Amino acid sequence: MSSLQQSGPALRLLSLGAGVQSTVVLLLACDGLIPSFDHALFADTRWEPRAVYANLARWAEHAERKGIPVRTVSAGDIRADALDPRHRFVSMPLHVRNPDGSKGLARRQCTSEYKVRPLKMAAWQLLGYPHPHRVPRGLFAEQAIGISTDEFTRAKDADVAYLRNVFPLLELGWDRARCLEYLSERGFGETVKSACVGCPFHGNAGWRWIRDNDPDGWAEAVEFDRVIRNGYPHATDQGQPLRGQYFLHRSCKPLDEVDLEPRAASRRHLHLVGADAEDADPDGCSPWSCRSGAAVSGEAAA
Template sequence: MTHVPPAPRPDRIPVTQSTGPALRLLSLGAGVQSTTVLLLACEGAIPRFDHALFADTGWEPQAVYDNLARLRTHAADAGIPVSTVSQGSIRDDALNPEHRFASMPLHVRNPDGTKGLARRQCTNEYKIRPLKKAARALLGYPYPQRVPTGIYAEQAIGISTDEFARAKDADVRYLRNAFPLIDLGWTRDDCKRYLTEKGFGQTVKSACIGCPFHGNAGWRWLRDNDRDGWDNAVDFDHAIRHGHPHANNRAQPLHGQYYLHRSCVPLAEADLDPPGPRRALAVVNDYEPEGCSPWSCRSGESINTSLAA
């Protein structure tokens, strides 16, 4: 069930001359880094949050939803509410001929055999927009009301020092991004050690089941640890091969073929074996790229713009 957070108090947060945040929020992906940030706040190692927000695409592995449920209970004991916000199910919407398709960065094999990557719009639509909407509501200024100058929420994001290049400023005045893990000098491995100490050592990476940014390591994990999720991804990979139904219904067929795996072969047939000492290409394919953290991607990025009519 989707929980849209209400405004934190009956009235709007008053406009003041204070330079401090009106609210402290956590953008919670329920993966390794953001889980670490929430637990640190729960134990008082960093300032507590007024709210943690999980943007649900409707297509996360069950392990992520299980972790989210546990975090919700754990954080409630520390007085930090965890809410789920959602724009809908990205998978269902992609296969719905009546629904506009927010383009996913699917791999494309063009008619001439070259490969490309479709535009990435899904992160903006299914993560950034609902998170911004929730932040506005919590501040007491839901869209289209204007948030007064000087009123903002500090938004913590789980980016560690080994990913510091992904840390970016917010693109709206009512949000200011903060990076507690970078401030602490923590790496992803530091987060893993901390989670193990706190009994959260089974926390997995948060990403859509069918995210085209998975490397072979990610696909292997899904295949070997979440068979329902793997079958779900294989079915989607097959269903999307010739474009999304909405575009096809509008006589905008794909000039090529879509794939989830970067090799542009059906996911069920892709070589996912771990790299051996002489498999240099496999090492590259095993790598997990930057993914789509909602506050560090280049939404709308287009690498191949001539895929559809």
Template sequence: MSAPAHRYLSLGAGVQSSCLLLLAVRGEIPTFDAAVFADTGWEPTAVYAHLRRLERLAATAGIPVVRVSAGNIRADALDPAHRFASMPLFTLGPGGERGMARRQCTSEYKIRPIKVEVRRRLGYPHPTRVPAGVVAEMAIGISVDEIGRARDADVAYMRNVFPLLDLGWRRGDCLAYLTEHSLSDTPRSACVGCPYRTDTEWARLRQDDPAGWDDAVAFDAAIRHGSARANAAGHPLRGQFFLHRQRIPLDEVTLRPRQQEQPDAPGCGPWTCPHPESPPETAHGAAGAAQSEVRD
């Protein structure tokens, strides 16, 4: 099988994808026609600062870093006129039922805009059909310790490849490589109000980014009774939404950060969004109501 004529990097700006970009810049893996960053509009300040650094670094090797977006996920969630792309919020039903809303945010705010950009670069924007045989290679930063997340693309015009798996690298190898090249402070990429944050990460956000913490607290309160669109239509949530798994207001949570954060906790890249740190809970009660909101 011949190599695709187009080769892109899915750049989440976390550890693994940053490592892949650096490897390409230094000529240690084949280069990319572009590195595509799907911007939800709600990344922490540190991630945007790191992304600007990556843009400068990539430019030295002629690799453009392209930012694509489907909108600002925070603003959209609170806009009564905007469809609500469900986040994996923790739910508490009227009878105390505990669950989680289903996750649509990764698909809508990360994967979909990347596909739009790939189609555009191939010369076949939606709804134009991409001819058989026209394929773009999409490099994804999944390391050996996350091999279970490696999946084939769900469209014929993209072929997912995993250079870190080919190298046999784990996340620790990526961290060591970034450290060797003065990028040891590469942050974990995830939205400010991502419910998958651990207590350690919430505590770090509160300490290092007070404005980000206040923003998350305000969003947590605003989303309590469901999406703005459903509420405006007279369909409030049968229960409550929360950002924290304790299912109490974020600013009332007693955070219990671990002395040593689990070293292999992944960021929320387009194809590597993590699952909750504890076993999944039943998606009944308020979660069922949450799901009904996102079918408009």
């Protein structure tokens, strides 16, 4: 076995989703409570809430002072691409009302396309072997991922040899509540959940937060929801209309017509825990722990 194969990681990377847990991992490294990182990589779909970008700029400045460069990578603008009839069709997990009245969920390709792929390409490049060059056997980057103990089942190994995933929060035994406490202690208590503005996995709490705190984002989501009602422009422009009607909200109603108010007396913020089933986001879009999702009958081209 070569010395290269026997060596440790060539780089230590953080997959920075810019949400609660990954931000905690970044701050832990800045505070010297876990080993530092050579780079923190943020995969930008270019449709995050404005608050996420504002927080990201603040964290990046803080991390830079601690010697951790934060780098943004992107595969494009997910909203603009989805609405562009000239752009290749990439499916989002839209909610579907099928012609027979049943409901389903479209295939989920957006996480792989707009998050996983640019992060892999960046790691490939940082290791010194930009695509299409092969990374030599035994050379790898260690990649930290912010998964807390309450979601440990989402922790997965990387699917490529040049990345090895580690989970600092699991090693520390921290759950999401402890992460929120730590953010507050460090002066980052306003951190919100990271997810595309128009993510169909938002529960009512998420949609309500966007409506009340990001009016421009809300207007974009309402318009997006209207435009994709009969499928993506690229598919329909190519003479392949999708069966059924498509919606951002799980009720399969137009977004601006849905009653988003909480049933309980208390209102909840986007990042708070304990929402009921209707409010909750059932599955996030962490690049390394999402389910691709199977196609529903209404997704196939007519």
